[in-house]
Amino acid sequence: MSMIQISDLTFSYDTSFDYIFEHVSFQIDTDWKLGFTGRNGRGKTTFLKLLMGEYEYRGSIAASVKFDYFPYPVKDPTALTVDVLESVDPQYELWKVMKEMSQLGVPDEVLYRPFQTLSNGEQTKVLLAVLFGKENNFLLIDEPTNHLDAEARRKVGAYLNSKKGFILVSHDRAFLDECTDHVLSVNRTEIEVQKGNFSSWYENKLLRDQYELSENEKLKKEIGRLLKSQRRTEGWSDQVEKTKRGTRNSGLRPDRGFIGHKAAKMMKRSKAAETRKEDAVKEKSKLLKNIETSEALKISPLEHHAKRLAVLEDVSISYGSKIVTENLSFDIEKGDRIALVGKNGCGKSSVLKLLLGKAVDHEGYLYKANGLRISYVPQNTDGLKGDLREYAYNCGIDESLFKTILRKLDFSRIQFEKKIEEFSEGQKKKVLIAGSLCEQAHLYLWDEPLNYIDVFSRIQIEELLKNSGITLLFVEHDLAFCNQIKTKEILMQ
Incomplete structure (x- = not known):
């Protein structure tokens, strides 16, 4: 050791x-x-x-x-x-x-x-x-x-x-x-x-974050109260100080020593309130520095007139003489979040490509609803290049919305000035996911979307998918994510 x-x-x-x-x-x-x-x-x-x-x-x-x-x-x-x-x-x-x-x-x-x-x-x-x-x-x-x-x-x-x-x-x-x-x-x-x-660390982090947020609220209220008290005391001090001069034609001579002492006492209170306020501000500045802000993501999937969006019956997929998927059958209905599960090489990605309309050798029955619009997140980030504006233009998505989603996924504004080739692998994957969230589609096909993506962003995406009404067919090996998201599971051999 x-x-x-x-x-x-x-x-x-x-x-x-x-x-x-x-x-x-x-x-x-x-x-x-x-x-x-x-x-x-x-x-x-x-x-x-x-x-x-x-x-x-x-x-x-x-x-x-x-x-x-x-x-x-x-x-x-x-x-x-x-x-x-x-x-x-x-x-x-x-x-x-x-x-x-x-x-x-x-x-x-x-x-x-x-x-x-x-x-x-x-x-x-x-x-x-x-x-x-x-x-x-x-x-x-x-x-x-x-x-x-x-x-x-x-x-x-x-x-x-x-x-x-x-x-x-x-x-x-x-x-x-x-x-x-x-x-x-x-x-x-x-x-x-x-x-x-990780679980114990994350639980401790949530407790600490909650404590700091609570303390922050208390200190905000305390600072406001002290500021109000300080202004009131300073006003009283000024008024008392003015009485030293007396009132015109009153014939009375004010006790300036007593009034000066009273004004000084009020000013001392004001300075004490100022000191307490400064101390509260210092304490407040120690809080919230490590809280990970995760704003809620949004998506606007299209509504299709058909209940059933796709059907596969006894579908087999092959590459040359090698059969990778055999006799696969399942339906995709609106609101389904279906996890394709199985060992690598069993054809999960091939099923997504088949539904996407890419050239995949297959046998069996495949049905897709008329006018079905699909959004696809590929497994790899190969080929991503240029800047974010070019990417948004080439994908036909709204640049402002695209960058807003990336900001919510913890992109700093300085990242917007870089080429995508300079991004980390996790940031590149976020570009693909943000692009998909900007696309209005009936069906979303995501192939291992979480590779390289940090935990906080995974949790953001989980919350979005659970509450959006999205129809999703996905491949993902993160067990915690799958258990949170899936409404159905298709086991592929």
């Missing part, structure tokens, strides 16, 4: 005037299983790369362990997997890697297949096996669950739960609960470390 000590860490990119991290200090134990969470664009991947020594920074990072980063870049995916292992760790011991692979349920035969022929899940598991096979290393695991099906996530989660000594970036709440014992969170103004899993 040893400590990783972060002291006064300050970093910004050369192209930006804003600090990603400023005077950040904390420490973590190398035996901990840390879940790393925070909004998209807050610098989680940047922090991991700082630990790896890839960027120059101010401050210090002290550690007695060697950092390894996942996913490891595979330079030649056509190479045999066993040769890829050697490129990851030239000193690897095959028996150790095979032992790790067996814990992950990966057969030994994959070692002698080209790496690119392995499924996403197999590639993830093999790289984790070789990296955990190293000694005295602390693993930095950056979003390993993207594109992994639910079964693979369970396997990887159970495997990581049996390990120690890593930082895991993930936005899958169930996955984080499965395999972490501490949470490292990048908040709006700080980085904090807390013992527990």
